[in-house]
Amino acid sequence: MDAQDVLNMEWNGDDAQELDQEFQGANDAVEIDIDSDEDVPPDDSDEGEDQDQEICDADIYGSDVEEEDEFAGIDESLAAVTHKEAVLAVALSPTDRRLFATAGQDDAAVLWCIEEQKSGSLNCVQRSRLEGHTDSVNQVSFSHDGQYCATGSYDGTVKIWTAATGALLHTLEGPTKELEWVIWHPKGHAILAGSMDSMAWMWWAPTGKLMQIFAGHAQGVACGCWALAGKMICTGSEDRSVIVWNPRQGTPQQHIKQLHENNIICICSHPDAPIIVTGSEDATAKVVHIETGRTLATLGGHMESVECVAFSRPAAGGMLFLATASMDGKVQVWDGKNFDLRCAINDHFERGGITGFKWLPPPASSYLCTASVDRTLRIFNALNAQCLHVLSGHSNTVLDLDVQLIDAPDTGANPQICVISGSDDNSCKVFVKPLQPGAAQATSVASSAAPVASMNATEVPPAAGPSSAPAA
Numbered sequence: 246m247d248a249q250d251v252l253n254m255e256w257n258g259d260d261a262q263e264l265d266q267e268f269q270g271a272n273d274a275v276e277i278d279i280d281s282d283e284d285v286p287p288d289d290s291d292e293g294e295d296q297d298q299e300i301c302d303a304d305i306y307g308s309d310v311e312e313e314d315e316f317a318g319i320d321e322s323l324a325a326v327t328h329k330e331a332v333l334a335v336a337l338s339p340t341d342r343r344l345f346a347t348a349g350q351d352d353a354a355v356l357w358c359i360e361e362q363k364s365g366s367l368n369c370v371q372r373s374r375l376e377g378h379t380d381s382v383n384q385v386s387f388s389h390d391g392q393y394c395a396t397g398s399y400d401g402t403v404k405i406w407t408a409a410t411g412a413l414l415h416t417l418e419g420p421t422k423e424l425e426w427v428i429w430h431p432k433g434h435a436i437l438a439g440s441m442d443s444m445a446w447m448w449w450a451p452t453g454k455l456m457q458i459f460a461g462h463a464q465g466v467a468c469g470c471w472a473l474a475g476k477m478i479c480t481g482s483e484d485r486s487v488i489v490w491n492p493r494q495g496t497p498q499q500h501i502k503q504l505h506e507n508n509i510i511c512i513c514s515h516p517d518a519p520i521i522v523t524g525s526e527d528a529t530a531k532v533v534h535i536e537t538g539r540t541l542a543t544l545g546g547h548m549e550s551v552e553c554v555a556f557s558r559p560a561a562g563g564m565l566f567l568a569t570a571s572m573d574g575k576v577q578v579w580d581g582k583n584f585d586l587r588c589a590i591n592d593h594f595e596r597g598g599i600t601g602f603k604w605l606p607p608p609a610s611s612y613l614c615t616a617s618v619d620r621t622l623r624i625f626n627a628l629n630a631q632c633l634h635v636l637s638g639h640s641n642t643v644l645d646l647d648v649q650l651i652d653a654p655d656t657g658a659n660p661q662i663c664v665i666s667g668s669d670d671n672s673c674k675v676f677v678k679p680l681q682p683g684a685a686q687a688t689s690v691a692s693s694a695a696p697v698a699s700m701n702a703t704e705v706p707p708a709a710g711p712s713s714a715p716a717a
Contacts, residue, residue, distance in 0.1 A: 321636055322674035325673065325675065329349070330671055331668070332348070333349055333383045334667060335646065335666065336394075337649050338408060339391050340387075340390060341391055343359045343360070348385040352380060353375065353378070356374075380398050380400035382396050383399060383423075384427040388429045397427035402418050405417065405436070415448075417438075421442045425439050426469060430471060439466035462480065468509065477491065478491075481511070482509060485502070485506070486503065487501045487523060488501070489536075489538075498536075505529065511551065511554050514556075516565070522567060524550075524569060525550065530543075530569045544579060546575075548575075551569050552570055553602055556604075557613075557627070558604055558605075567580075568602060568604070570599040573594065574594035578590065588629065590630045592632050593615065596618075597642075600617060602616065602646075609650055609680055612624060612662075612680070614664055616643035616645065622643055624636070624678065636666070638674050642669040646667070661679050662676075663677050
């Protein structure tokens with residue numbers, strides 16, 4: 246079976262919903278209680294440890310930009326909030342467009358609410374301070390329905406908070422080392438996390454019960470994703486391997502060893518087909534069929550580590566893209582069907598490496614926003630590699646971002662882009678820009694802030710309680 250045949254296959258998303266409903270039911274769910282260190286699967290992270298010279302942070306993230314900063318003193322953000330130390334992660338609520346969360350190196354996370362002032366400017370009001378972690382909070386995310394907010398920390402725990410009130414619901418424990426990533430099930434309330442203890446962990450968030458431990462990697466689990474709309478789990482590790490898991494049994498379906506020549510650091514899944522893409526410190530990305538374990542394509546062209554990979558989110562019948570972003574400052578955009586290179590985006594090149602990016606949702610699914618060591622974020626049209634906006638204002642590396650579309654102030658006008666960003670300068674900034682290129686110069690702060698008022702009017706109703714079935 247070739248790649249084109251795979252991409253033409255159809256997959257039933259209802260199976261993913263059934264899986265999440267199975268997680269919800271107490272009768273079939275596997276619940277694990279850990280009472281002592283003896284119950285934890287053995288940590289074999291020292292086995293097969295890479296003997297190569299250790300890579301330091303400066304090698305990966307680079308040093309401060311030494312050349313003259315053309316955006317020095319220019320701050321295009323409409324609002325900002327601060328932590329006592331670096332802001333490591335940010336997230337926008339998928340249902341309440343005024344609500345966002347930040348997580349920091351100061352061991353805390355905060356829920357914020359965006360408010361419009363009479364002057365037309367924006368103000369961010371602290372709604373709840375999410376405290377209780379004992380080390381840096383490096384992960385924050387909302388569940389698909391906006392009901393819960395999860396925070397993950399280097400202290401090895403995940404905390405589940407009620408988004409509406411900021412109340413702590415559960416502390417999820419088990420990992421013996423720091424957490425690297427935390428992701429929600431795309432249609433439900435199962436939550437998955439990867440740890441440097443060489444394992445991935447899955448809990449049922451509404452009850453706090455540990456459902457599954459995925460043990461099989463020899464070193465830290467650096468990345469993970471839900472595949473086939475939540476039917477399968479894929480994890481990538483510093484041991485250079487990928488494991489495809491059955492989430493019901495916790496058993497490996499495929500163990501693809503030595504996939505890369507160096508650590509695997511990012512992973513994403515195809516929206517429909519049984520395909521994942523991995524990015525590595527070896528400067529390549531791999532396209533892998535998760536049912537056969539076969540590598541369908543090796544995507545080169547980068548000169549440094551591939552920090553982020555992601556498929557776009559097109560509307561039905563829209564064009565699918567894959568983007569890979571690297572510490573070499575380049576974004577490469579690939580055709581999501583045959584994985585041919587469509588264009589290379591070089592605006593960050595020789596200015597600073599790219600720490601991450603996000604695709605915009607439909608109807609702007611051909612646009613993406615990047616975050617960089619060069620202290621800027623940039624919005625690009627992937628169809629032609631055109632840079633629409635440079636979002637300046639940070640004074641240090643931009644570590645994380647999130648994006649959403651909001652209604653334009655004029656009825657029938659194109660939507661606007663809301664971007665939030667977390668930085669090493671201890672701040673999170675809020676940017677609002679028009680989707681149309683060239684409109685940025687003529688758009689005032691007041692008119693850019695106006696969509697917040699319309700966001701309040703179109704807010705999605707609160708989600709149902711914890712016992713409700715996940716949305717289809």
